Amino acid sequence: MWVKLILLLLFCLMIVGAVHFAQPSESSDNRASSASVVNSLRLLTWNIGYAELEDDTRAHDKDLPAVAEVILRHDPDAVALQELTGKAQLNVLLGLLHGKYRGAVAQQGRSDRFEAVLVKDSRAAFIPVPVGAQYALAASFRPRGNSPEVLVLSAHADAFNAARRRTYTEALMDWVERRRQSSAVFIAGDFNFELKAANETNLYTDNLKHDSESYSHILRRFRDLGRDAGDTAINDRRIDYIFGPPELEQIGRVEVLRNAAVGRMDHWPLLVEVGLHN
Amino acid sequence: MSDVALQTEDLTKRFGRRMAVDRLTIRVDRGDIYGFLGPNGAGKSTTLRMLLGLVRPTSGLIKFPVQNSSWEYLRARSRVGAIIETPAFYENLSARRNLQLLASLSGGVSKKRVEEVLEIVNLRERAGDPVKVYSYGMRQRLGIAQALLPTPQLIILDEPTNGLDPQGIHETRKLIRRLRHEFKLTVLLSSHLLTEIEQLCNRVGIIHEGRLLYEGGPEALTASTNLHKVRVDNLAGAFELLSKEHGLSVSQNGASFLRIDADAEALARANALLVGNGIKVYELSPAQESLEEAFLRLTSRNELN
Amino acid sequence: MLTLLKLELEKLFRARSFYLSFLVLIAFVALMLWGFYTYAARKTGGEAVEQFKYTYESKQYFNGLTFALYSLLFSFTLLLPIFVSMSAGSQIAGEARGGTLRMICTRPISRASLVLSKFLVTALHAALLLSFFIGLNLIVGLIFVGWGNLELYPGPLNLVDAPGKIMRDDALMRFGYSVLSGTWALLVIAALALLCSVVFDSPAQAIVMTIAAYLTLYIVGRVEFFEHLRPYFFTTDMDFWRDVFKPEIPWRNLWHYACTCGAYTTGLLLATVVIFERKDIVT
Numbered sequence A: 001m002w003v004k005l006i007l008l009l010l011f012c013l014m015i016v017g018a019v020h021f022a023q024p025s026e027s028s029d030n031r032a033s034s035a036s037v038v039n040s041l042r043l044l045t046w047n048i049g050y051a052e053l054e055d056d057t058r059a060h061d062k063d064l065p066a067v068a069e070v071i072l073r074h075d076p077d078a079v080a081l082q083e084l085t086g087k088a089q090l091n092v093l094l095g096l097l098h099g100k101y102r103g104a105v106a107q108q109g110r111s112d113r114f115e116a117v118l119v120k121d122s123r124a125a126f127i128p129v130p131v132g133a134q135y136a137l138a139a140s141f142r143p144r145g146n147s148p149e150v151l152v153l154s155a156h157a158d159a160f161n162a163a164r165r166r167t168y169t170e171a172l173m174d175w176v177e178r179r180r181q182s183s184a185v186f187i188a189g190d191f192n193f194e195l196k197a198a199n200e201t202n203l204y205t206d207n208l209k210h211d212s213e214s215y216s217h218i219l220r221r222f223r224d225l226g227r228d229a230g231d232t233a234i235n236d237r238r239i240d241y242i243f244g245p246p247e248l249e250q251i252g253r254v255e256v257l258r259n260a261a262v263g264r265m266d267h268w269p270l271l272v273e274v275g276l277h278n
Numbered sequence B: 001m002s003d004v005a006l007q008t009e010d011l012t013k014r015f016g017r018r019m020a021v022d023r024l025t026i027r028v029d030r031g032d033i034y035g036f037l038g039p040n041g042a043g044k045s046t047t048l049r050m051l052l053g054l055v056r057p058t059s060g061l062i063k064f065p066v067q068n069s070s071w072e073y074l075r076a077r078s079r080v081g082a083i084i085e086t087p088a089f090y091e092n093l094s095a096r097r098n099l100q101l102l103a104s105l106s107g108g109v110s111k112k113r114v115e116e117v118l119e120i121v122n123l124r125e126r127a128g129d130p131v132k133v134y135s136y137g138m139r140q141r142l143g144i145a146q147a148l149l150p151t152p153q154l155i156i157l158d159e160p161t162n163g164l165d166p167q168g169i170h171e172t173r174k175l176i177r178r179l180r181h182e183f184k185l186t187v188l189l190s191s192h193l194l195t196e197i198e199q200l201c202n203r204v205g206i207i208h209e210g211r212l213l214y215e216g217g218p219e220a221l222t223a224s225t226n227l228h229k230v231r232v233d234n235l236a237g238a239f240e241l242l243s244k245e246h247g248l249s250v251s252q253n254g255a256s257f258l259r260i261d262a263d264a265e266a267l268a269r270a271n272a273l274l275v276g277n278g279i280k281v282y283e284l285s286p287a288q289e290s291l292e293e294a295f296l297r298l299t300s301r302n303e304l305n
Numbered sequence C: 001m002l003t004l005l006k007l008e009l010e011k012l013f014r015a016r017s018f019y020l021s022f023l024v025l026i027a028f029v030a031l032m033l034w035g036f037y038t039y040a041a042r043k044t045g046g047e048a049v050e051q052f053k054y055t056y057e058s059k060q061y062f063n064g065l066t067f068a069l070y071s072l073l074f075s076f077t078l079l080l081p082i083f084v085s086m087s088a089g090s091q092i093a094g095e096a097r098g099g100t101l102r103m104i105c106t107r108p109i110s111r112a113s114l115v116l117s118k119f120l121v122t123a124l125h126a127a128l129l130l131s132f133f134i135g136l137n138l139i140v141g142l143i144f145v146g147w148g149n150l151e152l153y154p155g156p157l158n159l160v161d162a163p164g165k166i167m168r169d170d171a172l173m174r175f176g177y178s179v180l181s182g183t184w185a186l187l188v189i190a191a192l193a194l195l196c197s198v199v200f201d202s203p204a205q206a207i208v209m210t211i212a213a214y215l216t217l218y219i220v221g222r223v224e225f226f227e228h229l230r231p232y233f234f235t236t237d238m239d240f241w242r243d244v245f246k247p248e249i250p251w252r253n254l255w256h257y258a259c260t261c262g263a264y265t266t267g268l269l270l271a272t273v274v275i276f277e278r279k280d281i282v283t
Ligand SMILES: Nc1ncnc2c1ncn2[C@@H]1O[C@H](COP(=O)(O)OP(=O)(O)OP(=O)(O)O)[C@@H](O)[C@H]1O
Pocket: B015, B018, B019, B020, B038, B039, B040, B041, B042, B043, B044, B045, B046, B047, B192, C282
């Protein structure tokens, strides 16, 4: 009899314990946008290059009308593009956008492909960002007249070597560090981080280590805005990111535009809308 | 003097739809060797298992003399030794170690007692061997030894001679008698052999298809064995002749002989009659009653009473 | 109760299967080590074997502690649950099969304490197995792979989202904790196996049913279709034991799941006791 009593007692104790230590369920609306948000900022990043099986994996001119159409339809304040062939291609695109955007491509570095930033604001300034042997590109602008300065970077890290991605990220973060005081910095681009354990079959490779270090290095200063939007490239990969200031209020829209890719593009654009304090 | 050692009241066990034991009421007195007799499947083992708490009765009562609660039932049971079917032991351990383990579970059984019971069943010399090398007879004796461990007042044995050779049977029976006389034990044993019960028991309960048919002295089983078997040269003629005769009844079962139920007088008359009519009588002998016949006889008598 | 416990202990230590289970664990660790080396050699063209043997200062992230952690996590999904269900599943069904159960149950002992002592012995067996296994892995890891801090990366271990690190001494302590949390988790399996052992009269059946139930829930819990069912499987709750290897132990979470597992264990035990008390022993 006492055995059963003790067991029953323990059972009740365990149930009480389980209930007592249960995680308070996160109420979903405690992140409701606050009233102090005045301006919204819409950003889009897109690697418009092709999948590896093509001869030239850079962007193709024939796709530019489709790219322009996506940009016009979603009307972002700034656009970060990757894998352009150069200045000429950018000019074609700007033409297709009917002069609504200004833009620039990064300086020529070791690579044959270029990052670009497009901004609606006509007073935007474009700043080259040296990262090792390469260049990324930043644009600084004020989206709504009196709002604080915004800096948008377009970045593209090595596709094949995780160690190189890490040096790239570190250099980028060093450059960004000084600007964070004066402007709201957004880093957009294709980082090629492979963070999904399921995709990593090689137990002894350092890739996962390097990539997770790089990723968390960024997360120490920034917030991953596209975190819950899902994959941005084929083969279940989420490798395109928009990082923003951590104190940012996020408004509704975070979306991967899955129908946007044309031709043999292997990425989809990531669109993020955030609120900016005055 | 008749002091009750064990009693059941309307003890019933049902396995699903099968009635294994049906409203069984028996009484075992102190000092008895009580024979529990029944053919295969009668419900003997089930009853004994219920007495020992292995099987839960569907309904009914089991009473050891002092007992009001389940706790006292446990205590009462601690002075009951038992073998149910073939005794089983931990094969890798020695007989002695097995007994020691069982002793520790029986409550208040000393180390010395283990040696004593080994002595009683004559296994002292082989007690160090692992049980797996034991013969069937040795296991059976070890089974009795473990039943004796708690210095029981009542010992319950389920078919103790089952599977033994004649020598083993003889020794076991001797041992049971010795337990009764030397240690003043009450013994409840089950069997499907009439002769075994006759030889050993002073009280018998007969069970068939779960129901108690008879309970009483073993004399009843033998008292009226006026049954005789007659072997003659002309079976049909003899049958016709004897069926007309008063004071005896005759039946023809089996191809080679008749059965007559007759007392000594009638038997002599029948013999004379057959011989007088020219029928050769090769054999005239008391017939062994089969268990079924005993059942039939006892039930019909019970119905008369 | 105490004598029962002593008796069950003696039976445990006398059983050949007890020692066999440890031997199999040794074999498993040897296998892990072999796999580790051949894999390393294959991946690096034979150079890495030396590299893997490294010192405290080394920047290598794969060391003896990582080896032990991998080995532990892999074995926990299958090997240890199998051993525990074998140990617990044969407890009562095994004795029923051998006929010794009726010898014990005719003694004046309560069946509840019989169940409890059998459970405690199984729990002890599980704890011994686990501590032996962890100790062995650490020693093997130390000798053959090297020592260092436990570095955690997001990956097959599925422990962290961002890289983390547990300092060596702390990590050793964590392995100590994992003996406790791991045993506690395994007790759910032990209780389930004991229940099966009471319900079925054959030990093989009891063991197979336990392992089948465990594996089914474990695998189903990993299939995405059943994601919404996952929180209701005890296998999900059992996973809590790994939390001790997170850089910051989520204590609240840990206690929650530990209590849930405890509720499963005691609930199953209670059911076992109730069923066993009503059971007719006819073997
Ligand atoms: N576990 C069980 N489930 C169902 N029926 C059972 C069970 N155990 C016994 N029975 C049935 O109960 C009846 C009595 O069985 P029991 O073993 O008591 O007979 P017995 O008199 O001991 O026979 P035997 O001389 O063969 O040992 C039988 O008809 C048997 O089929």
